[in-house]
Amino acid sequence: MTAFSFQRIGVMGAGAWGTALANAAARAGRQRGASVALWGRDAAAMARMAEARENAADLPGIALDAAVTPTGDLAALAAADAILLVVPAQACREALGRLAPLARAGLPVISCAKGIERGSRAFMTEVIADALPQAVPAVLSGPSFASDVAAGLPTAVTLAAHDGTLAEALAAALGSTTLRLYHSTDVRGVEIGGAAKNVLAIAAGIVAGRRLGASAAAALVARGFAELMRFGRAYGAKAETITGLSGLGDLILTTSGPQSRNFAFGRALGAGEATGGKLAEGAFTASVLVEMAQARSVDVPISTAVDAVLAGRLSIDGAIEALMARPQRAE
Ligand SMILES: NC(=O)C1=CN([C@@H]2O[C@H](COP(=O)(O)OP(=O)(O)OC[C@H]3O[C@@H](n4cnc5c(N)ncnc54)[C@H](OP(=O)(O)O)[C@@H]3O)[C@@H](O)[C@H]2O)C=CC1
Numbered sequence: 415m416t417a418f419s420f421q422r423i424g425v426m427g428a429g430a431w432g433t434a435l436a437n438a439a440a441r442a443g444r445q446r447g448a449s450v451a452l453w454g455r456d457a458a459a460m461a462r463m464a465e466a467r468e469n470a471a472d473l474p475g476i477a478l479d480a481a482v483t484p485t486g487d488l489a490a491l492a493a494a495d496a497i498l499l500v501v502p503a504q505a506c507r508e509a510l511g512r513l514a515p516l517a518r519a520g521l522p523v524i525s526c527a528k529g530i531e532r533g534s535r536a537f538m539t540e541v542i543a544d545a546l547p548q549a550v551p552a553v554l555s556g557p558s559f560a561s562d563v564a565a566g567l568p569t570a571v572t573l574a575a576h577d578g579t580l581a582e583a584l585a586a587a588l589g590s591t592t593l594r595l596y597h598s599t600d601v602r603g604v605e606i607g608g609a610a611k612n613v614l615a616i617a618a619g620i621v622a623g624r625r626l627g628a629s630a631a632a633a634l635v636a637r638g639f640a641e642l643m644r645f646g647r648a649y650g651a652k653a654e655t656i657t658g659l660s661g662l663g664d665l666i667l668t669t670s671g672p673q674s675r676n677f678a679f680g681r682a683l684g685a686g687e688a689t690g691g692k693l694a695e696g697a698f699t700a701s702v703l704v705e706m707a708q709a710r711s712v713d714v715p716i717s718t719a720v721d722a723v724l725a726g727r728l729s730i731d732g733a734i735e736a737l738m739a740r741p742q743r744a745e
């Protein structure tokens with residue numbers, strides 16, 4: 415493990431999660447004097463963040479750790495020993511394209527985005543392998559709201575890389591007494607959980623917004639989990655990953671209430687209100703997840719209903735009726 419140093423951490427994407435992870439990485443590396451470059455594409459906004467020592471738009475009231483340097487300079491990001499990729503899933507390829515001319519061979523790039531690329535049907539580590547072939551892809555995912563992590567509340571997530579030694583070293587470098595990182599080699603399993611739970615969180619939000627009751631909410635989580643397990647199995651995830659932090663753990667968190675943007679988006683839909691401008695990754699993932707499920711004959715009725723509602727092919731009431739009228743089956 416001594417082969418890895420990870421003194422300099424780069425964070426690509428300075429939204430809520432990127433900023434929270436920058437603070438967490440700084441906290442984790444404090445004893446060894448590690449530094450964190452937090453890169454955002456809007457150089458003027460990054461200069462203001464450097465001046466204010468706060469991401470006022472996404473995490474108001476939370477001071478940036480002294481070891482975090484906000485920057486609009488890609489060279490500062492590329493000089494890092496490892497990079498956390500924290501832009502929305504559909505923007506990862508474009509962001510990596512900017513980094514490609516500057517990134518060194520063997521640079522670990524850890525996807526922290528939760529989604530599947532539309533069109534290509536690629537998971538985020540596949541996007542990294544494609545857009546930045548000189549990098550070594552990894553993934554970090556699990557139940558973790560940016561505001562909780564930024565505030566230093568106790569949180570546990572999973573970091574996976576194909577090379578178990580690298581996963582362990584990255585987890586050691588980024589983990590602290592407030593952010594506990596488990597390590598894994600089941601890269602695909604970890605990214606499936608993060609992507610699929612967002613679609614199910616929209617469904618949970620719809621249940622709340624439609625006031626369908628606590629029993630329906632619990633049924634949704636249990637049947638949603640069955641769906642996640644089937645999809646995961648079909649795409650090579652290990653069962654213990656789906657039942658772990660990045661699968662069941664994150665499903666529980668994001669189906670629990672409106673602190674989740676995906677849940678809040680679904681709740682607004684269910685209540686017939688405007689969905690607002692916040693990022694809800696599940697709205698982008700739903701259609702590609704359903705296409706991929708169909709391609710391997712996996713039954714994902716809840717995700718299919720969310721996709722149909724979002725695409726305007728089905729009303730919410732029609733979707734509920736269709737789910738309840740499905741043929742009887744064994745559990
Ligand atoms: N927030 C959370 O609690 C958690 C989020 N995540 C995941 O992290 C990812 C990012 O979420 P989050 O930080 O919350 O989202 P935000 O909407 O808060 O921030 C997204 C950031 O990405 C930037 N961005 C968008 N497109 C590009 C691009 N093409 N190139 C460079 N930068 C770009 C935005 O910049 P600009 O402002 O210029 O548009 C913005 O700073 C999502 O996949 C989400 O699911 C995972 C766990 C927790």
Ligand SMILES: O=C(CO)COP(=O)(O)O
Pocket residue numbers: 528556557558559560612615664667668673674675676677693694695
């Ligand atoms: O992924 C998350 C928590 O683990 C954040 O969820 P939302 O994007 O729904 O807010």
